[in-house]
Amino acid sequence: MAEWVMVRSTAIRRIGYDSDAMRMYVDFEDSDPVYSFCRVPERVFREFISARSVGQYYHQYIKDRYGC
Structure with missing residues (x-):
């Protein structure tokens, strides 16, 4: 089951993570x-939700890196 966290961002509402x-x-x-x-x-999820700029972290470390 995913753990959801609301974040402060103009572009992102919330972030979820399923550790299993x-x-x-x-x-x-x-x-x-x-x-x-x-x-x-x-570790990436934890850094993402605590980043000073969630949007900047997304573009720098997540976008186009973790495709399914």
Whole structure:
């Protein structure tokens, strides 16, 4: 089951993580589907939710890196 965290961001509403499946979910403010990312280490999820800029962290460390 995914753990969901609400984040402070103009682009991202919340971030979920399923540690058993190593799957992360990103719920963007301006889109309906929740995006899914595979084989994401828990460390990346923890850094993501605590980043000073969640959007910047997404673009630098997650986007186009963890495709399913």
